[in-house]
Amino acid sequence: MAKLRAEDIARVKGMGFLLNRGTQVFSGRIVPEGTVFSAEDLKTVSEIAEKYGNGKIVFTTRLAAEIVGIPYDKIDEAIAYAGERGLKFGGTGAKIRPITACKGTTCVYGNFDTQGMAKELYHAFYIGWADVKLPHKFKIAVGGCPNSCMKPSLNDFGIEGHRVPLYEKDNCRGCKVCQVEKHCPMHAAKLQEGKMHINKELCKTCGVCTGKCPFGAVAKKSPVRFQIYVGGTWGKHTRMGTPLSRLVTHEEVFPILEKTLLWFKENAYQKERLGMAIDRLGAESLEKALFSEDLPNRKEDILAAPVKTRP
Numbered sequence: 001m002a003k004l005r006a007e008d009i010a011r012v013k014g015m016g017f018l019l020n021r022g023t024q025v026f027s028g029r030i031v032p033e034g035t036v037f038s039a040e041d042l043k044t045v046s047e048i049a050e051k052y053g054n055g056k057i058v059f060t061t062r063l064a065a066e067i068v069g070i071p072y073d074k075i076d077e078a079i080a081y082a083g084e085r086g087l088k089f090g091g092t093g094a095k096i097r098p099i100t101a102c103k104g105t106t107c108v109y110g111n112f113d114t115q116g117m118a119k120e121l122y123h124a125f126y127i128g129w130a131d132v133k134l135p136h137k138f139k140i141a142v143g144g145c146p147n148s149c150m151k152p153s154l155n156d157f158g159i160e161g162h163r164v165p166l167y168e169k170d171n172c173r174g175c176k177v178c179q180v181e182k183h184c185p186m187h188a189a190k191l192q193e194g195k196m197h198i199n200k201e202l203c204k205t206c207g208v209c210t211g212k213c214p215f216g217a218v219a220k221k222s223p224v225r226f227q228i229y230v231g232g233t234w235g236k237h238t239r240m241g242t243p244l245s246r247l248v249t250h251e252e253v254f255p256i257l258e259k260t261l262l263w264f265k266e267n268a269y270q271k272e273r274l275g276m277a278i279d280r281l282g283a284e285s286l287e288k289a290l291f292s293e294d295l296p297n298r299k300e301d302i303l304a305a306p307v308k309t310r311p
Contacts, residue, residue, distance in 0.1 A: 003024070004019075004024055004072055008072060012026060012072070012075055013092050013093070014092060014093050015075070015079070015089060015090065015092075016028055016029045016030075016031070016089040016090040016091045016092055017029075017070065017075055017089065018092065020068065020069065023069075024071070024072065025054075025068075025069045025070060025071050025072075026069075026070045026071075026072065026075065027053075027058075027066045027067060027068045027069070027070070028048075028053075028066065028067050028070050028075065028078060028079075028089050029060060029064040029065070029066050029067075029089060029090065029091040029092070029098075030045055030048075030064060030065045030066075030067065030082060030087050030088065030089055031064045031088055031089070031090050031091050031098040031122075031126070032063060032064065032065070032098075033119055033122050033123075034099070034101070034115050034116065034118040034119025034120075034122055035063045035099065035100060035101045035115055035118045036115050036119075037065065040085075041085075041086075041087060042065075044081075044082065044085045044087055045057060045065045045067065045087070047081075048067050048078055048081060048082060049067045049068070051078075051081070052067070052070050052071075052074045052077060052078040052081070053067045053068050053069040053070045053078075054068055054069030055069075056068040056069065060091075060098075061100075062091065062097060062098040062100050062139070063098065063100050063101075064091050064098050090126075090130075093137070094133055094134050094135065094136050094137060094270075094271075094307075095129070095130065095132060095133065095134050095137070095138065096125050096126050096129050096130075096132075096134070096138050096140065096261075097126075097137055097138065097139045097140070098126060099118045099121045099122050099125070099126055099140050099141075099142065100118070100139075100140070100141045100142065100150055100155075101114040101115050101117070101118035101141070101142035101143075101144075101150060102114055102142070102143050102144050102149045102150040103115075103144075103149075104142075104143065104144020104145065104161060105144075107144055107145075109144065109145045109147055109206070109207070109208070110144035110145060110161070111144055111145050111161035111162060111163045111206075111207045111224050112144060112161045112224050112250075114142045114143065114144045114150075114161070117142050117159070117253075118142050120254075121140060121142070121254075121257075124254065125140065125257065125258075125261075129261065132261075132265070132303060133307060134261070134264060134265055134268075134307070135264060135265070135268035135269060135270050135271065135272050135277075135307050135308070136268065136270075136271055136272060136273050136274075137156075137273075138156045138157070138261065138264065138274065139155040139156045139157070140155060140156065140157045140158075140159070140257070141154075141155040141157075141158050141159070142159045143158065143159065143160040143161065144160075144161045145160070145161055145162070145163075145206055145207060146160060146162065146204045146205070146206045146227075147206070148160065151232075151234070152227075152229050152232070152241070153229040153232050153240050153241040153243070154232040154233065154234040154238075154240070154241065155229070155232050155241065156230070156231060156232065156233070156241075156260075156264075156273065156274045156275070157228070157229070157230060157257055157260055157274075158227075158228065158229035158230075158232055158241050159226055159227075159228060159253060160226060160227040160228075160229070161207075161224055161225075161226055162204075162205035162206070162207065162224070162225050162226065162227055162247055163205060163206070163207030163210055163222050163223070163224050163225075164205050164222055164223050164224075164225055164247070165198055165203065165205070165209055165210065165218050165222050166210075166218065166219040166221070166222040166223065167196075167198055167217065167218055168216060168217055168218075168219060169195065169196075169217070171213070171215050171216045171217045172195050172196045172213070172215070172217040173215055173217075174191060174194035174195055174196070178191050178196050178213075179212040179213055179214065180196055180209045180212050180213050180217060180218050181196060182212075183208055183209055183212045184208065184209050185204075185206065185208055186202050186203060186204050186206070187202065188200075188202035188203040188204075189203075189209060196213075196217060205225070205247070207222070207224075210222045224250070225247035225248065225249060226247060226248050226249070226250065226252075226253055227243055227244070227247055228243070228244045228248060228253070228256060229241030229242065229243050229244075230242050230244070230260055230274065230275075230278065230283075230286065230290075231273070231274045231275030231276075231277075231278040231279075231283075232275060233273055233275050237273075237276075239273075239275040239276075239279075241275070242275075242278060242283045242286075244256075244287060244290070245287060255296070256290050258295075258296065258299075259289060259290045259295045259296065260274070260286075260290060262295040262296070262298075262299060262302050262303075263286055263289050263290070263295060264277065265302055265303065265305075265307070266295075266302045266305070267281060267308075268307075268308070269307075269308050269309060269310045270307045270308065270309050270310070
């Protein structure tokens, strides 16, 4: 086989195929819809590994299935085979990377359907913005609670589900063993003078206490809100994501994400991560933009403009 050209390697990298070190074969990443593979999907992944790769499959940190050892001249066939069965290769380049989510959908600590939201994000942004060239990679993570297993704060845009205790003080009977106090992991709930009190400075709105009181002092249906982190990175340059100043509703999440992407596209330089742009221009500037309608009103012009280069 002729030696691969640099332009050939670059072309397929943009399609989700990365050259295996020291070889002329590639690993191709199949990105799951909403971070979930069905049993049928995994059968297809196994078939592709046997037909086009070396039979090995590894899973990436962004929950994609990476099929190892695919020859360059078999890549198009592998893409077609996957596509006929509802699967897509992808996940590299200066664009939105595969959406990740924790198992909050089924986890006892999960405050909402994380995989359901990840599926919506997959279609609206990973697929919907697939042709938008951004200044750099952009990673989105969905976490179900403040345990932060998916590390939302270390992604460009992190979504973390919180459940705000809805305290009905009149329902509190001052039980000798308060179930809310007993279950609160932050020790924010305390019995004082025959009534339970919640210290808001200690409360992490994790949701563990909801429904624990048999008399409904903390309602089972306490509202779910979301902490949004922007500009997080992990690796050679580590940056904790900047938390927005308030929790937001489910209806606000997607518009805020779109505004973040538009702000990133308009303000960041080529090869500059979102966090670096925030540090250069100020978090206040970004937050002001995220809670106004200026960016959506200029969406077409922002997307049509080329990525900025450093002066």
